[in-house]
Every structure is written in structure tokens, then in C-alpha cells.
Amino acid sequence: MVTLKDISKECGVSLATVSKALNNASDISEATASIVKAKAKEMGYIPNSTARALKMNKSHNIGVLFVDTTSSGLTHEYFSTILNSLKDEVEKNGYDITFINKGIGHLDMNYYEHAKYRQCDGVIVASVDFKDPDVIQLIESEIPTVTLDYIFNNRTAVMSDNDIGLGKIVEYVYSMGHRDIALIHGENTAVTQKRLASFYHACFELGLEIPDENVLLADYHNPKESALATRKLLKLKKRPTCIIYPDDYSFIGGKNELEAQGLKICQDISVVGYDGIYLSQILRPKLTTYKQNAEAMGRQSAKELIKLIEKPKSTLPSIINVCGEMLHGDTVKNLNEKGE
Amino acid sequence: MVTLKDISKECGVSLATVSKALNNASDISEATASIVKAKAKEMGYIPNSTARALKMNKSHNIGVLFVDTTSSGLTHEYFSTILNSLKDEVEKNGYDITFINKGIGHLDMNYYEHAKYRQCDGVIVASVDFKDPDVIQLIESEIPTVTLDYIFNNRTAVMSDNDIGLGKIVEYVYSMGHRDIALIHGENTAVTQKRLASFYHACFELGLEIPDENVLLADYHNPKESALATRKLLKLKKRPTCIIYPDDYSFIGGKNELEAQGLKICQDISVVGYDGIYLSQILRPKLTTYKQNAEAMGRQSAKELIKLIEKPKSTLPSIINVCGEMLHGDTVKNLNEKGE
DNA sequence: TTGTATGCGTTATCAT
DNA sequence: ATGATAACGCATACAA
Numbered sequence: 001m002v003t004l005k006d007i008s009k010e011c012g013v014s015l016a017t018v019s020k021a022l023n024n025a026s027d028i029s030e031a032t033a034s035i036v037k038a039k040a041k042e043m044g045y046i047p048n049s050t051a052r053a054l055k056m057n058k059s060h061n062i063g064v065l066f067v068d069t070t071s072s073g074l075t076h077e078y079f080s081t082i083l084n085s086l087k088d089e090v091e092k093n094g095y096d097i098t099f100i101n102k103g104i105g106h107l108d109m110n111y112y113e114h115a116k117y118r119q120c121d122g123v124i125v126a127s128v129d130f131k132d133p134d135v136i137q138l139i140e141s142e143i144p145t146v147t148l149d150y151i152f153n154n155r156t157a158v159m160s161d162n163d164i165g166l167g168k169i170v171e172y173v174y175s176m177g178h179r180d181i182a183l184i185h186g187e188n189t190a191v192t193q194k195r196l197a198s199f200y201h202a203c204f205e206l207g208l209e210i211p212d213e214n215v216l217l218a219d220y221h222n223p224k225e226s227a228l229a230t231r232k233l234l235k236l237k238k239r240p241t242c243i244i245y246p247d248d249y250s251f252i253g254g255k256n257e258l259e260a261q262g263l264k265i266c267q268d269i270s271v272v273g274y275d276g277i278y279l280s281q282i283l284r285p286k287l288t289t290y291k292q293n294a295e296a297m298g299r300q301s302a303k304e305l306i307k308l309i310e311k312p313k314s315t316l317p318s319i320i321n322v323c324g325e326m327l328h329g330d331t332v333k334n335l336n337e338k339g340e
Numbered sequence: 341m342v343t344l345k346d347i348s349k350e351c352g353v354s355l356a357t358v359s360k361a362l363n364n365a366s367d368i369s370e371a372t373a374s375i376v377k378a379k380a381k382e383m384g385y386i387p388n389s390t391a392r393a394l395k396m397n398k399s400h401n402i403g404v405l406f407v408d409t410t411s412s413g414l415t416h417e418y419f420s421t422i423l424n425s426l427k428d429e430v431e432k433n434g435y436d437i438t439f440i441n442k443g444i445g446h447l448d449m450n451y452y453e454h455a456k457y458r459q460c461d462g463v464i465v466a467s468v469d470f471k472d473p474d475v476i477q478l479i480e481s482e483i484p485t486v487t488l489d490y491i492f493n494n495r496t497a498v499m500s501d502n503d504i505g506l507g508k509i510v511e512y513v514y515s516m517g518h519r520d521i522a523l524i525h526g527e528n529t530a531v532t533q534k535r536l537a538s539f540y541h542a543c544f545e546l547g548l549e550i551p552d553e554n555v556l557l558a559d560y561h562n563p564k565e566s567a568l569a570t571r572k573l574l575k576l577k578k579r580p581t582c583i584i585y586p587d588d589y590s591f592i593g594g595k596n597e598l599e600a601q602g603l604k605i606c607q608d609i610s611v612v613g614y615d616g617i618y619l620s621q622i623l624r625p626k627l628t629t630y631k632q633n634a635e636a637m638g639r640q641s642a643k644e645l646i647k648l649i650e651k652p653k654s655t656l657p658s659i660i661n662v663c664g665e666m667l668h669g670d671t672v673k674n675l676n677e678k679g680e
Numbered sequence: 681t682t683g684t685a686t687g688c689g690t691t692a693t694c695a696t
Numbered sequence: 697a698t699g700a701t702a703a704c705g706c707a708t709a710c711a712a
Contacts, residue, residue, distance in 0.1 A: 001456075003689055014699045019691060029697060046449070046456045050399060051689035053390040054704050060445075061438075074424045075618070080414045087439060094445020096458060098436050099427060107434065109386070116341075116386045118436060223622045256624040278415070279619070282563045284596040343705055354683045359707060369681060391705035394688050 002043045011039050022047075053119055062090050062305065063100040063120035065111055065138070067128040076221060077277040078247075078294050079127055082148070085298030086124060093306050095121070102134070112138040122305045124148070130190065144308040146301045150190050151319060156308060158301040158320045162194040165290045165324055166244070167202035169272050172288075172326055173242050174206050177335030178270060181210065182240035184229045184250070186220035192246075195274075199244075211238075220246050223253025230257040241270060242332065248273035248280040248289055270332040276324070286329035296322045342383045351379050362387075393459050402430050402645065403440040403460035405451055405478070407468040416561060417617040418587075418634050419467055422488070425638030426464060433646050435461070442474070452478040462645045464488070470530060484648040486641045490530050491659060496648060498641040498660045502534040505630045505664055506584070507542035509612050512628075512666055513582050514546050517675030518610060521550065522580035524569045524590070526560035535614075539584075551578075560586050563593025570597040581610060582672065588613035588620040588629055610672040616664070626669035636662045 004022075008015040013032060020028045021036035022045075053059040064086070066079060074080055087097055100114050100123060107117075111134050115123050126148035128135050139145045139152050151157045166183075173181055183199055186192045196215075203210050213236060218225035226245055230253070233240055245251040251273040255265065263269050265285055273280055276291025300320050307315045344362075348355040353372060360368045361376035362385075393399040404426070406419060414420055427437055440454050440463060447457075451474050455463050466488035468475050479485045479492050491497045506523075513521055523539055526532045536555075543550050553576060558565035566585055570593070573580055585591040591613040595605065603609050606625055613620055616631025640660050647655045 001689095005689080015690090016692085016700075017698055019689095020698085023691085027697060032697080046453050047447075048394070048459065048689055049457050050390045050393040050459050051704090052691080054388070054394055054688090054706090055690045055692085057704075059390060074414075074420045075417050077415050080420050084414045091439075091441055092445065094447065096438050098438060099431075101431055107387075113386050117389050119388065119390050252619070252622050256622075259624065279592070282592050282596075284599065341705095344707095345705080355706085356684075356708080357682055359705095360682090363707080365708095367681060372681085388705055391688090392707080394690090394704090395706050395708085397688075 002045045059119035062095045063115045063123035065100040065125045081294035082298035085295045086302045089299045089302035110134040121309045146305040156317045160292045166195045166199040170202035178242040180240040182214040182233045182243045184218045186246040221249045226250035227253035227257040230254040244272045248275045248277045288329035288331045292324045342385045399459035402435045403455045403463035405440040405465045421634035422638035425635045426642045429639045429642035450474045461649045486645040496657045500632045506535045506539040510542035518582040520580040522554040522573045522583045524558045526586040561589045566590035567593035567597040570594040584612045588615045588617045628669035628671045632664045
């Protein structure tokens with residue numbers, strides 16, 4: 001391994017000079033700087049990030065806390081997309097990513113300790129139980145953090161528009177003439193609560209009364225449960241004309257059930273998803289869904305965190321809203337044509 | 341930040357004693373060891389991995405090189421599953437993961453340099469262009485590496501059974517009475533070559549002549565292309581009774597095309613996928629496919645790499661084969677019943 | 681069993 | 697403009 005010392009010997013200058021030259025310090029002559037740089041390249045010098053981190057107390061390493069509760073964390077396209085864009089953005093800025101988790105190896109550390117152990121300059125937190133004391137400890141620590149889809153006091157959060165997404169869906173479905181709407185929603189999380197509120201609010205505004213039996217639970221990303229919920233909805237005396245699913249993936253379960261019962265999607269019953277994953281736009285009929293801008297979520301959270309790290313004085317914690325959009329597919333029937 | 345020095349002061353022992361006590365060195369009395377440990381806990385001591393790495397020349401950090409060529413790298417379930425299990429396995433052993441990439445920030449480093457920069461103890465390489473000189477440089481360097489689905493001389497590789505997977509499919513399909521088989525295969529990679537060889541070998545063994553027009557190209561994970569290829573196949577004078585797709589995801593494109601043409605899957609035409617992703621088993625009809633054991637791929641590659649790192653003398657580079665399995669879904673019709 | 685001293689590779693302060 | 701030196705936090709060889 002070639003070090004600054006090696007280069008200094010070769011060049012006949014001091015170690016300090018080499019360091020400065022390589023870091024483009026202003027107090028080094030152009031002449032020596034170029035000589036040193038050339039020699040460094042020639043000798044195949046590679047800086048040592050650990051030594052640098054130790055000295056500067058900055059690792060250029062960003063922690064990512066994704067808790068894979070459903071064991072579908074990373075395989076959930078929403079999150080893998082976020083991770084991808086987040087990764088791209090931090091790398092553009094010279095940072096690397098480290099996954100933060102509990103109890104690495106025999107050392108048992110909690111999230112905060114793990115992050116400190118790796119000297120993370122900051123941490124991005126997503127898809128976790130935000131009530132977990134270990135999560136709270138990390139977020140309320142001195143380490144800069146950015147949370148996704150959850151707001152902590154005086155911390156930066158990047159929010160998908162869960163507070164209006166379902167409202168948008170309801171409005172659209174209403175505009176297509178639907179009045180008997182059913183909602184299948186995911187397990188009780190902060191995100192789910194927002195979505196429910198948005199749903200009921202929109203219904204209220206439109207003067208829609210939604211009977212309780214039209215609102216069912218099916219865990220996110222669980223086609224079996226959504227199929228079950230679908231079956232229940234189909235048995236209702238007053239069968240809904242449109243079913244909204246907790247996510248695009250869950251819709252697959254619903255689709256199976258509907259088709260098993262001989263119903264044609266759109267023609268016989270309308271459906272809407274949530275997420276707008278790639279798959280939803282590949283399937284035929286193309287799913288009508290509300291697309292969350294996962295790519296922007298990842299990018300923005302990275303940008304905010306890096307600002308927080310590099311300009312701590314001038315950066316205030318803030319709440320960034322990332323808007324989604326309706327994707328108009330072919331699964332919602334227009335009931336207006338004959339009806340009105 | 342509390343350091344060993346701080347603890348040593350509090351305990352009235354030397355810094356060295358603290359270090360040894362915390363590392364369970366044999367030459368420290370139980371008494372002092374427990375005192376030191378208690379104090380360390382009380383003071384909230386967290387070891388500093390960068391200092392440790394610098395001193396020991398070992399970062400407990402494993403690089404992961406995934407090149408997201410199709411920009412579907414991480415969102416490809418096969419790879420996200422591998423990453424997930426790989427992550428679990430390394431973490432069990434006290435390692436963390438760092439993504440290796442080109443040109444982090446303004447420093448422009450290649451893969452090898454990036455890995456050295458982060459002091460990676462080893463690197464796992466998957467889903468890349470193995471002809472890329474930068475990839476080759478990394479793999480042939482002194483850094484322990486494990487490759488997935490590609491063999492380098494004198495390096496450990498974890499191989500999915502691409503050399504028999506398609507053969508297994510052909511045998512199964514043949515056993516169901518199919519003789520006119522079509523194959524849509526992915527772009528030209530080492531994996532594809534193996535799969536093609538396996539396909540033709542199995543056909544030869546069974547005495548099947550496959551006309552060239554039955555073998556078409558459609559890039560992996562590209563439903564549009566596979567839909568197009570499907571259309572071409574359907575136009576053939578001698579229409580195949582069974583189509584094998586490059587992967588489960590591509591099958592969706594085929595499904596759309598088949599259904600658009602009014603064909604019922606299984607009943608009118610049989611289809612087979614490849615990968616066995618979760619989605620394939622959720623869709624109805626359930627897809628018949630060859631499941632790659634992605635979870636085992638990740639786990640094994642991590643295990644092998646860690647052996648290579650920790651027991652370099654006694655560990656030989658080896659080739660690990662991970663077997664897949666046929667998943668018998670409902671998309672291949674049994675033609676024997678009336679035929680024979 | 682415990683302590684002293686050194687150095688890992690780097691940056692940064694202060695002389696020169 | 698350049699160099700000598702200390703320090704970052706830790707593990708370890710060696711001395712006591």
C-alpha cells in the first residue's frame with residue numbers, strides 16, 4: 001500500500017507538503033503540486049478513508065436504516081427505488097452508504113450505537129417502527145437524520161403525500177360516476193392513518209357516506225389478504241362499484257379473486273391501486289393507481305441530509321413534500337355515460 | 341465521545357488495560373475486566389470502527405458491486421433477494437456492507453480503488469459486465485472476491501445452475517407431451533450462453549429439432565420486447581405449443597400479448613418462466629417456472645467470502661453450485677392425455 | 681497481571 | 697512555500 005510518506009520520499013518533499021498538494025491547498029506552489037500529483041498517480045496512490053475519517057471525524061458515510069419487518073423491505077419496489085436514487089445522490093456527493101441495523105455480529109449495538117460505531121455523518125430512516133425506542137434514540141440524537149414518511153419534532157422529514165393521495169383517488173373515481181366505493185387499507189401505521197383520513201375527508205367533501213363494511217383491512221403487500229377482503233366485499237348486499245387497494249401488489253390478489261368469480265375488471269367492477277410501481281403499468285389492463293414519486297423521495301432525502309451535514313448552521317430542519325400523481329389506467333369504468 | 345482514554349482515567353488503570361479488558365484478552369484479571377466493562381457501559385462507550393480499522397488494517401466492511409445497467413438492478417427481485425440474504429449473513433458475522441461504484445464524488449476512482457479507499461476486507465461481485473477491465477482489475481486484485489454467476493480463474497464463484505435450469509424445463513415440458521417448443525432468451529451474457537447451451541443440449545438428448553425461428557431474443561426484464569417476440573412466435577406456420585420466457589417478469593409481456601390475441605394460457609398455449617420470483621406464484625394462473633435459489637446465493641457468497649477473509653490460508657477458491665427447482669404451476673398443459 | 685510506548689495514514693497547526 | 701510535529705482512537709509488542 002502506497003502512503004503519503006512513500007510519495008514524500010519519492011518526491012523529496014515532506015509528508016505535509018504531499019498531503020496539501022493532493023488536497024489542493026492554496027499554500028503550495030503549482031510546480032510542486034503537479035509533481036506530487038503526477039508521482040502519486042504513477043505510484044498508484046489511493047487515499048485511506050479510515051485514516052481520513054479518524055483524523056477529520058467525518059467518515060463520508062451515510063447510514064441507512066430500513067427495517068425489513070415484512071421481510072419484503074428491500075424487495076418492495078417502492079423502497080428499492082428509494083434506495084437506488086438515494087444511493088445515486090449520495091455517491092454524487094462523495095458519500096457511501098452503510099446499512100444500519102441492530103446487533104451486528106457478537107457486539108450487540110442498537111441503531112444509534114451502530115451508527116456511531118461506523119462514524120456515520122448522518123442517517124436516513126425509512127420503513128421502520130417509529131415508536132421503537134431504539135429508533136427514537138437515534139433520531140433524537142446529535143446525529144443528523146432525515147426520516148421518510150414520518151415527522152419528528154425539529155427533524156427533517158421527506159413526506160410522500162399520503163395526506164392527499166387517497167383523496168385524489170376518491171375524487172377521480174367520483175368524477176367517473178362511482179358512488180359506492182370500497183377501501184381496503186393496510187395495517188395500522190402512521191402512513192395508513194393519513195391515508196384513511198384523506199379518504200374519509202374526500203368522501204365527506206363529496207357528500208359520500210361510506211358504510212363501515214366497505215372499509216376493510218388487508219396488510220400491505222399481501223395478495224392473499226386482499227383477495228380475502230375482496231371476497232368479503234363482493235358478498236355485500238350493496239356491492240361497491242369500485243375497490244381501492246392498499247397497494248399495487250395487493251391488487252394482484254384482488255385481481256385473482258375477481259377473475260375467479262368471473263368478473264371482468266373495469267367492465268364489471270372498477271379497481272384502483274396505490275404506489276404506481278412499474279409492474280402496475282405492465283399488467284393488462286393497465287392499473288389505475290396513485291404513483292408515489294419514490295425516486296424523488298430518495299433523492300430529496302439524500303440532498304437534505306447532506307445539506308444538514310455540510311451546512312449545519314445554515315440548514316434548518318424542514319419538511320419536504322413530494323407529490324405523487326394519478327396514473328390513469330384502464331381499470332376504472334366511466335359510469336357517467338349512461339347514468340347521467 | 342467517550343474513548344478508551346476516558347475510561348482508563350475513570351478506572352484508574354492504563355489505556356492498554358482497558359483495551360485488553362474490553363477485548364476479552366486472556367492476560368487481564370477477571371476483577372479488573374468486569375470493573376472496566378461496567379464503567380465502559382456506564383459511560384456509554386462505543387468503539388470506533390475507523391480507528392480500529394486503521395490500526396488493524398481490517399475494516400469489517402464488505403464491498404458489494406452491483407452494476408445497475410438496466411437500472412433495474414436493485415429493483416430486480418432476484419438481486420434484491422440476494423442482497424437481502426447476503427446482508428443478513430455478513431451482519432451475523434460482524435461485517436457491514438458498502439456499495440462499490442465508480443467515481444464517488446469528485447474523486448474519480450474505479451472499482452478497485454473505491455474498494456481500497458474504503459478498506460473493504462472483501463468484495464462480492466454480481467450483475468456486472470464481467471468483461472469490463474475495471475471489474476477484472478478488481479477481481480484479479482489481492483482483495484478477496486466472490487463472484488456470482490461467473491467464474492474467474494482461481495477465484496471463488498457462487499453459481500446458480502444456469503447450466504441445467506433450462507434443461508430441466510425442457511425435460512418437464514417434454515414429459516407433458518410438448519414437442520414444438522419455443523424459447524425467448526435474454527441478451528447475450530455469460531448466463532444467457534449457459535442457458536442456451538442447456539436448452540439445446542436437453543433438446544438434443546430428447547431428439548427434438550428446434551427450428552431457428554423458434555428461438556428469439558428479448559432483453560431480460562423487458563415485457564415489451566417479450567410481448568413482441570411472442571407475437572412473432574404466434575405468427576409462425578408451425579405455432580409452438582409452449583413458450584419459455586427469459587424470466588418471470590418478461591412473461592408478463594407475453595401474457596398480455598397472448599390474452600390480447602384471445603388465447604387462454606395453458607388451455608390454448610403453454611408457457612414457462614424463469615426465476616421463480618414471488619410475483620410468479622401470486623399471479624393466476626400460477627406460473628410454471630424454474631426457481632433460482634436467490635436467498636441461498638446471497639448467503640453462500642457471504643459465507644465463502646468471510647471464510648476467504650478470515651481463514652485465507654486454509655480456504656481455497658472454489659465453485660459453489662446452488663440448485664434451483666422446478667415450480668410446477670398451472671401454465672403447462674398436459675398433452676399426453678388424449679395424444680398418446 | 682498491568683503499564684509504557686509505538687504506529688496505523690491522515691490532516692492541521694505552527695514554525696521556518 | 698515548505699516542513700516538523702502533534703493528534704485522531706485504538707491494538708499490541710514489550711517492559712515491568
